[in-house]
Each structure stands twice: as C-alpha cells, then as structure tokens.
Amino acid sequence: MTQLELAQKGTISSAMKAVARKETIEPESVRHGVAEGLIVIPVNINHRGVEPCGIGKGLRTKVNANFGTSPDFADIDTELAKLRAAVDAQTDTVMDLSTGGDISAIRRAIIAATSLPIGTVPIYQAGIEAIDRWGSIVAMPVEHLFAAIQEQAEDGVDFMTVHCGITQKAVDRLRKAKRTTDVVSRGGAFTIGWMLHNDKENPLYEHFDRLLEIARKYDVTLSLGDGLRPGSLADASDRAQIEELLTIGELVERSRTAGVQVMVEGPGHMPLDQIAANVQLEKLVCKGAPFYVLGPLVTDIAAGYDHITAAIGGAIAAAAGADFLCYVTPSEHLSLPDPDDVREGVIGARIAAHAGDIIKGVKGALNWDREMSQARKSLDWEKQIKLSIDPPRARKAHEQRGTTSAGCSMCGKYCAMELVAKYLGTSTVRC
Ligand code: SF4
Incomplete structure (x- = not known):
C-alpha cells in the first residue's frame, strides 16, 4: 500500500512517525495531511534506508538540489561530489537530471550514495536513449518512455517529474501566446516536440492510468511538471501556463483516487507581485496539493546571481504557502553547476525556505x-x-x-x- 492508502485507512506508518519526529508535531497530524493529499512523503518501497521527508501543509518548507550529467560533462565522480556538496549544505532531497553518459549507472550510484529521497525526470533518459537508438527524441516509442519510468521506479526513485499536463489544447494556447521564451522546461520541450512531430496527444496524459499503476505499485510520488512554466517575466501567468495548471488539477484528483501521492510543480520566471497569486491559484485548482516551485526567479537579468533572484522569489512563494523550493545555482542559464555552485544554491534556497517558514508560523x-x-x-x-x-x-x-x-x-x-x-x-x- 502507498503512504496515501495507509493514511486513508487510518494507519500511521513508520514514515509518517519519522516525519512527525523531525517536524516535532503529532503523528496524527502527518497522517491526516497525507490522507487528504496535503502532504506527500516520497518513499519508494524499493529505496532501502531512505530518510522519510514530509512535504506539504504545516511542515517546514523543503529544499531540493538538482544535479546530473550533461552530454558534454558526464563524469560520475563529479556528480557524486555535487551530491556531497548538496548534502553538506543540508538539502532535503536531490534530483538526478542526468542526460549524458550511462544514465542508469549514474542514477544507481547516486541512490547508493545517499539516504535522501531521490527524484528524476524519466523522459530525459527515454529521450536521450531514443536519440541513440532511433536517431531522434521524436522517434521515441511510447513503450520506451514507460520502460524508462518502470526501470526508474524499480531502482527506487522516490519522486518523478512527469509533464502530464501538456495537452494538444495547451500547445495550441502556447502557439497563440506568442511568448518571448517559448518553452524552457527540458522535459516540456521533449514532450511538445514529440507531440507536434507525431501529431498525437501527450502519451503521459493519454496513458495516465498506466503511469498511475506504476506509481502506485512502488509508491512513487508523482510531481506533475510544469512544462509550460514561464521562462521570462514577459510570459508569466499567461494562458498557456494556466491551461496546463487546469489539466494538472484534474490529474491531481485522478492520482489521489488511484492511491498515488502527488505534488505539483510551478514557475519559473515571475514578477514579485504575481507570486502569491500563483501559489493561491495552485492551491485552489489542485485542491491543496503540495506546491514545488523552481525559484521563482523575480528578474531575468541577474545571470551569475540567479541563486539570489530565486531566493527572493522562493521566500515570497514559501510565505504564500509553497511547500518545496527547487534551488537555483549561480550557474543557472550559463553552464552546468559545479560543487561550489550547488552549495551556494542550497544555502540560498534554505534561507528562502526559512524566511517563508517564519511567516507560515512553522514550529520553531x-x-x-x-x-x-x-x-x-x-x-x-x-x-x-x-x-x-x-x-x-x-x-x-x-x-x-x-x-x-x-x-x-x-x-x-x-x-x-x-x-x-x-x-x-x-x-x-x-x-
Ligand atoms: S555592533 Fe558590535 S558585533 Fe555588531 S557589527 Fe558592530 S562591532 Fe560587530
């Protein structure tokens, strides 16, 4: 049974007890939050020794650090050094976003090297392998995408970003929006490229029930990705972004009905005065699902200092109710981060999270x-x-x-x- 199913049955699991101990709150509060879908605890049943981390209402705002290889830099030891930097700086979770080298081997090395919950974006692996095997991401068979999801779930990945909310209707809105920066999400770009080339619906939307089956079997928490998140202030809160959010809201309900833990990802680049409204909108449309934001970055012009622009936005988002901040490093928009960038990024996000927690009234x-x-x-x-x-x-x-x-x-x-x-x-x- 998943943590959600256990909570709905009235069981306080060991993971819920561990979260309650860390947060110094009553275990029943955690169980209730999980049962309502307001808290997620990403703990894949195959991830032995994972430290449960609660994300959601009434809990400390959590921080995630991304790292992973690129086609130009694909060295496992460097990624493990970044992992150590993130852990030393006290990140709560990590995501392996590798797109270069032996992606499966790197993920397994990262899982073996830490007890923190691990997240991934499976379409990266599926897309990169499709280029190797069939010459292009758009040639990726749907079966191959689901094989990557299955493999990663079996490996013990605790949460997965899946861009299920990008529908043909959302792509249509994207076309009409005439954005300054069309799409800045890598997973979103892979998905939209595939949809447009094949003139088909997003396979993760069309076959969402199949995704739910895998997620339920391993208790993988779905992180419904914002493939159409704004990549510039000019595009913030446009109709394409909101269209995707509306679909995500429906998918949150389907996930909960299937017993699958789910959270929602959010922007992106956004002027200060739109951040609180975006958090409130997500909470309303997605019925209180934990909100995981990337930044938000409050200006486009701070290359080299985007850990600061993200911390400003992250503090406002957390104060408004966002539950989980994805860090941004000083290398954002410029290069793959190094271990020092990872450290700076985690500390910046932790400052933002704590500033938000003061306003939220988080205990202590x-x-x-x-x-x-x-x-x-x-x-x-x-x-x-x-x-x-x-x-x-x-x-x-x-x-x-x-x-x-x-x-x-x-x-x-x-x-x-x-x-x-x-x-x-x-x-x-x-x-
Ligand atoms: S007030 Fe005292 S402790 Fe504070 S900055 Fe000045 S010298 Fe340092």
Whole structure:
C-alpha cells in the first residue's frame, strides 16, 4: 500500500512517525495531511534506508538540489561530489537530471550514495536513449518512455517529474501566446516536440492510468511538471501556463483516487507581485496539493546571481504557502553547476525556505532567529557561528577578519551592542 492508502485507512506508518519526529508535531497530524493529499512523503518501497521527508501543509518548507550529467560533462565522480556538496549544505532531497553518459549507472550510484529521497525526470533518459537508438527524441516509442519510468521506479526513485499536463489544447494556447521564451522546461520541450512531430496527444496524459499503476505499485510520488512554466517575466501567468495548471488539477484528483501521492510543480520566471497569486491559484485548482516551485526567479537579468533572484522569489512563494523550493545555482542559464555552485544554491534556497517558514508560523522557525539575536547581543561568536545557516562560511569570515579587542571588526571599539548595553545596564558577555 502507498503512504496515501495507509493514511486513508487510518494507519500511521513508520514514515509518517519519522516525519512527525523531525517536524516535532503529532503523528496524527502527518497522517491526516497525507490522507487528504496535503502532504506527500516520497518513499519508494524499493529505496532501502531512505530518510522519510514530509512535504506539504504545516511542515517546514523543503529544499531540493538538482544535479546530473550533461552530454558534454558526464563524469560520475563529479556528480557524486555535487551530491556531497548538496548534502553538506543540508538539502532535503536531490534530483538526478542526468542526460549524458550511462544514465542508469549514474542514477544507481547516486541512490547508493545517499539516504535522501531521490527524484528524476524519466523522459530525459527515454529521450536521450531514443536519440541513440532511433536517431531522434521524436522517434521515441511510447513503450520506451514507460520502460524508462518502470526501470526508474524499480531502482527506487522516490519522486518523478512527469509533464502530464501538456495537452494538444495547451500547445495550441502556447502557439497563440506568442511568448518571448517559448518553452524552457527540458522535459516540456521533449514532450511538445514529440507531440507536434507525431501529431498525437501527450502519451503521459493519454496513458495516465498506466503511469498511475506504476506509481502506485512502488509508491512513487508523482510531481506533475510544469512544462509550460514561464521562462521570462514577459510570459508569466499567461494562458498557456494556466491551461496546463487546469489539466494538472484534474490529474491531481485522478492520482489521489488511484492511491498515488502527488505534488505539483510551478514557475519559473515571475514578477514579485504575481507570486502569491500563483501559489493561491495552485492551491485552489489542485485542491491543496503540495506546491514545488523552481525559484521563482523575480528578474531575468541577474545571470551569475540567479541563486539570489530565486531566493527572493522562493521566500515570497514559501510565505504564500509553497511547500518545496527547487534551488537555483549561480550557474543557472550559463553552464552546468559545479560543487561550489550547488552549495551556494542550497544555502540560498534554505534561507528562502526559512524566511517563508517564519511567516507560515512553522514550529520553531522564529525561535532560531531569536536565539541568534540573543547570541549577537551577547557577542557570543561560537553560538552565532553554530546557529548560522552556513557555519563554515560564518566561521571563516569571523576568524579571518572579524576579531578585535571590542565587538567585531565592523565597528571595533564603537560596537553598538557593547555601547548601548553599558548605558542601558543590560548584559553583553564577550566570548
Ligand atoms: S562591532 Fe558592530 S557589527 Fe560587530 S558585533 Fe558590535 S555592533 Fe555588531
């Protein structure tokens, strides 16, 4: 039985108990959220030792790190180094988006190297193999796509991005939309190319029940992908994006009816003032399904700093109710990230998630900030470093150029904390 089926039967599974322990909430709250489809716990029955991670209403906002080979850089060791960087930076989940080298071997190596939940986009493997075997992605037989999904489910993949909401009707809307950047989702592009070339409906939409059967058998959480997510501010919230979301809303209901856990992916590039409305729309149309956003990136012009544009958008999205933030690295739009980019991306997304959690009222979130402020007031550097989101970076900055006879080197003997504590008679204890 899937976690959803267990929860609906009234059973509190070990995965639900583990999520409740981590979140310090009652196991029954987790069970209820899973039963209602408001929480997902991606735990494939074949993924031995996976650490259950709850995503959804009432829980801490989670962060995902993507990595994976490309046709130009297909080295397993580099991808494993990125995995280590993501884990060190405390990502909650990882996605293997490999498109180069031996894709199956890389995925299995990643699954073996971490206990975090793993996500994939199976059409990448199916499409790349179709090029090798039949010369083109558009020549991919439907059977081959489902074989890739089956193989990845058997391997223990916990959640899969599947672009089931791109229908011929949505493609028609895309044509009429005359977008600035037509399609920026790789899976979306593969799917649309296949549909247009073959003049057929999206196989993942047409054969959605078959997908549900596989997902139910292994308890793979479906992550209904936004193949038409806006890739520029100019295209945000257009009719093509919303058309896909409407279909996804219907597929959420079909998934739940089939006992399959499901979440929904969202934009993308988006002006600040549209983000909260997009979160609310997803929650309404998709009946509260957990929302997994890529960014959103709040400006198109920050190449080299898109981990920052994504963190700005991610904080607003999380505060508005988004449940899961896909990180963006400084290399976004420019190159395949390296391990340092992965680290920066995870930390940026974690800051955004935490900022959102303060507004959501997630248990313990604001207390972390209060403790940090108390440590600052006490000039307790060790505690500040321990409580910082990135202790190694905080330690490096303080030890390299921070220590002085008073306060830190920012204000030195004019340390505001010390000065005012002296006159107010409050305590500032230097450590
Ligand atoms: S010196 Fe300035 S920046 Fe440093 S702890 Fe004191 S008030 Fe804060």
